[in-house]
Amino acid sequence: MVEKISASIVPAVIALCGVIILLSKKPLFDSFIGGAKKGCDTAVKLFPTLCTLFCAVSMFSSCGIADALAGVLTRLGIPDGMAAFLLMRPISGAASTAMLADIFAGKGADSPAGIAASVIMASSDTLFYVIAVYTAAAGIKKTRCMIPAAGVAMVVTVAAALLICKLWF
Amino acid sequence: MLGILFSIICILSFVWSIFAGTTADMAAAVLDGAGRAVEVTLSLIGVMSLWSGVMEVLREAGGIGLLAKLLRPAARFLFPTASRTGKGLDAAVACIAANLLGIGNAATPLGIEAIREMQDGSDIASDDAVMLTVLNTASFSLLPTTVIALRRAAGASLLFELLPAVWMCSGVGTLCAVGTVKLLCAIGGKKHG
Numbered sequence: 001m002v003e004k005i006s007a008s009i010v011p012a013v014i015a016l017c018g019v020i021i022l023l024s025k026k027p028l029f030d031s032f033i034g035g036a037k038k039g040c041d042t043a044v045k046l047f048p049t050l051c052t053l054f055c056a057v058s059m060f061s062s063c064g065i066a067d068a069l070a071g072v073l074t075r076l077g078i079p080d081g082m083a084a085f086l087l088m089r090p091i092s093g094a095a096s097t098a099m100l101a102d103i104f105a106g107k108g109a110d111s112p113a114g115i116a117a118s119v120i121m122a123s124s125d126t127l128f129y130v131i132a133v134y135t136a137a138a139g140i141k142k143t144r145c146m147i148p149a150a151g152v153a154m155v156v157t158v159a160a161a162l163l164i165c166k167l168w169f
Numbered sequence: 170m171l172g173i174l175f176s177i178i179c180i181l182s183f184v185w186s187i188f189a190g191t192t193a194d195m196a197a198a199v200l201d202g203a204g205r206a207v208e209v210t211l212s213l214i215g216v217m218s219l220w221s222g223v224m225e226v227l228r229e230a231g232g233i234g235l236l237a238k239l240l241r242p243a244a245r246f247l248f249p250t251a252s253r254t255g256k257g258l259d260a261a262v263a264c265i266a267a268n269l270l271g272i273g274n275a276a277t278p279l280g281i282e283a284i285r286e287m288q289d290g291s292d293i294a295s296d297d298a299v300m301l302t303v304l305n306t307a308s309f310s311l312l313p314t315t316v317i318a319l320r321r322a323a324g325a326s327l328l329f330e331l332l333p334a335v336w337m338c339s340g341v342g343t344l345c346a347v348g349t350v351k352l353l354c355a356i357g358g359k360k361h362g
Contacts, residue, residue: 035225039217058202109325122313145353157342
């Protein structure tokens with residue numbers, strides 16, 4: 001039920017646009033095309049940043065340093081199998097999704113690690129991607145406290161998730 | 170700062186790969202990464218065009234203004250400058266609404282539009298722009314559709330039972346994001362873009 005409602009939001013909003021275009025006296029279809037053109041330009045201009053970022057992320061995830069760091073984190077008390085996922089979550093959406101699937105396959109989706117990882121996946125985002133896209137699109141060079149603040153929020157979210165899942169499930 | 174981070178990641182990874190003997194894998198992975206950037210950009214072109222078009226129609230029809238009016242008290246606290254000038258406020262409010270509804274791919278174009286209007290060409294992030302970006306990294310979502318789909322695919326029995334925990338964690342994370350941004354921006358001195 002909830003899923004059905006959520007899945008119908010996107011088509012409903014677009015259909016609503018159709019109704020508005022039909023009823024309005026203004027040439028709103030032209031506005032739609034104009035808006036789409038702006039969005040298209042923005043997306044194209046983002047490519048150089050994304051390309052650079054994705055190359056750096058690939059280097060990081062292929063060099064094996066994440067596994068070594070994960071070993072250290074596991075010894076510090078992070079649940080087994082979660083450490084590598086936690087390390088990749090802020091850096092790469094694709095890699096963290098793959099690791100979440102690994103945790104589901106290895107330990108089960110309803111295991112403590114599977115639940116905690118799901119909650120973390122749902123309540124955080126790919127920090128570097130978001131910051132890179134936003135700053136690149138707006139032409140920001142000085143990010144000020146963006147990265148530290150996002151980092152602090154992420155650490156708190158993860159800590160809260162681990163604690164809540166331990167107490168709850 | 171992103172540049173420094175980029176350099177550190179690349180240098181550290183390369184040096185590590187020499188000792189770990191993974192340099193050959195890395196060479197392939199880097200080219201893979203460049204290719205994936207093309208795929209992501211292509212899908213971003215589609216999604217951004219669609220949502221920017223929808224946004225334009227809703228704005229012309231006054232729907233976004235209505236949403237912004239509803240969320241005004243929160244917006245005034247989060248984005249004081251944009252609330253005063255009106256620049257980027259509509260898109261920022263729509264971006265947060267899209268996040269809440271779990272349509273993350275609509276939130277990105279809206280957020281980008283908001284931050285561009287807030288910055289207006291300045292290359293130093295304004296307080297409002299920092300707040301918007303950090304809020305998006307903490308992405309408070311009422312319906313985490315992707316994770317639920319992944320769990321269903323993996324045969325999990327707990328699906329929507331996780332939602333209260335997700336809301337609590339996102340809530341704590343978002344509050345912490347707002348607090349940290351307000352604090353750090355105040356310490357760093359006010360800058361209005």
